[in-house]
Amino acid sequence: MKKGWAALVCGLIFALGLGISGMTQVGRVVGFLDVFGAWQPALIFVMGGAIVVHFFAYRWIIRQPSPLFDREWHVPTRKDITLPLVGGAFIFGLGWGLGGFCPGPALVSLASGQSRPVIFVGSMLLGMVIYRLIFSRKVSSP
Amino acid sequence: MPLDWINALIGGVFIGLAASLMLYWNGRVAGISGIVSGVLNPVTDSGGKSWRWMFLLGFGLGGLILKVLKPEVFASELPTPLWTVPAAGMLVGVGTMMSGGCTSGHGVCGISRLSIRSIFATIVFIAAGILSVLLARHWGVMS
Numbered sequence: 001m002k003k004g005w006a007a008l009v010c011g012l013i014f015a016l017g018l019g020i021s022g023m024t025q026v027g028r029v030v031g032f033l034d035v036f037g038a039w040q041p042a043l044i045f046v047m048g049g050a051i052v053v054h055f056f057a058y059r060w061i062i063r064q065p066s067p068l069f070d071r072e073w074h075v076p077t078r079k080d081i082t083l084p085l086v087g088g089a090f091i092f093g094l095g096w097g098l099g100g101f102c103p104g105p106a107l108v109s110l111a112s113g114q115s116r117p118v119i120f121v122g123s124m125l126l127g128m129v130i131y132r133l134i135f136s137r138k139v140s141s142p
Numbered sequence: 143m144p145l146d147w148i149n150a151l152i153g154g155v156f157i158g159l160a161a162s163l164m165l166y167w168n169g170r171v172a173g174i175s176g177i178v179s180g181v182l183n184p185v186t187d188s189g190g191k192s193w194r195w196m197f198l199l200g201f202g203l204g205g206l207i208l209k210v211l212k213p214e215v216f217a218s219e220l221p222t223p224l225w226t227v228p229a230a231g232m233l234v235g236v237g238t239m240m241s242g243g244c245t246s247g248h249g250v251c252g253i254s255r256l257s258i259r260s261i262f263a264t265i266v267f268i269a270a271g272i273l274s275v276l277l278a279r280h281w282g283v284m285s
Binding site: 002003004005006007008009010011012013014015016017018019020021022023024025026027028030033034035036037040042043044045046047048049050051052053054055057058061062064066067068069070072073074075076078079080081084085086087088089090091092093094095096097098099100101102103104106107108109110111112113114115116117119120121122123124125126127128129130131132135 | 144146147149150151152153154155156157158159160161162163164165166167168169170171172174175178179182183189192193194195196197198199200201202203204205206207208209212213215216217218219220222224226227228229230231232233234235236237238239240241242244245246248249250251252253254255257258259262263264266267268269270271272273274275276278279283284
């Protein structure tokens with residue numbers, strides 16, 4: 001039960017962060033990726049700020065004997081660079097540039113009631129389901 | 143520092159905080175594509191589905207709060223034809239499943255752990271994003 005409420009709080013903070021940061025404004029995202037055009041570097045600070053906080057927090061947290069509300073850590077440990085990892089990241093990047101949305105900002109934008117996030121998220125879910133139907137054994141976690 | 147840089151930094155700190163609390167409380171990676179695909183998965187993993195639904199509920203609540211307090215943060219229009227939206231969504235859905243993460247799971251959580259897989263994936267998806275915008279402009283898909 002505590003696990004659920006903890007996840008809810010994390011989701012809430014995460015969504016607010018995405019909105020405040022500018023990631024839900026697709027024009028800014030495309031501007032960030034438009035390095036050979038009118039480049040808008042602002043969004044580098046989103047990833048930068050998040051990584052600085054989590055980099056130091058991670059080092060302290062992972063030294064604890066266990067998470068507060070779970071018995072064990074669920075952190076990926078794989079180190080192999082595989083074709084699905086690289087190919088999948090490439091396909092994801094193509095879609096990110098074309099639509100200006102990655103999964104998080106698209107989901108948060110559903111609350112706006114605008115049509116593009118609804119179409120985007122619907123197709124994203126469809127893509128996930130189709131992938132799982134075809135390669136059900138190759139799904140991995142981050 | 144311009145205001146949009148400061149907002150980006152504040153938002154980034156929120157995201158880093160959310161990822162850290164997720165790890166500290168539940169021992170989980172706050173990867174959005176993984177949480178969403180876990181909900182879609184008919185096979186329940188060891189941790190169950192309920193925390194994933196609660197995370198997404200929090201996500202939705204966050205979205206509603208933004209809609210009330212800062213509706214201007216939602217700008218989903220691009221100078222692209224409508225067919226590009228489902229195409230982009232499909233690519234993002236398939237790609238994140240194949241590579242096992244997105245901007246949050248690989249880009250934030252993975253890089254913070256210095257995961258070699260996540261560093262690789264992030265370099266590739268940013269490069270592909272740059273290429274995608276370049277091609278979309280070149281072919282006149284994006285004005």
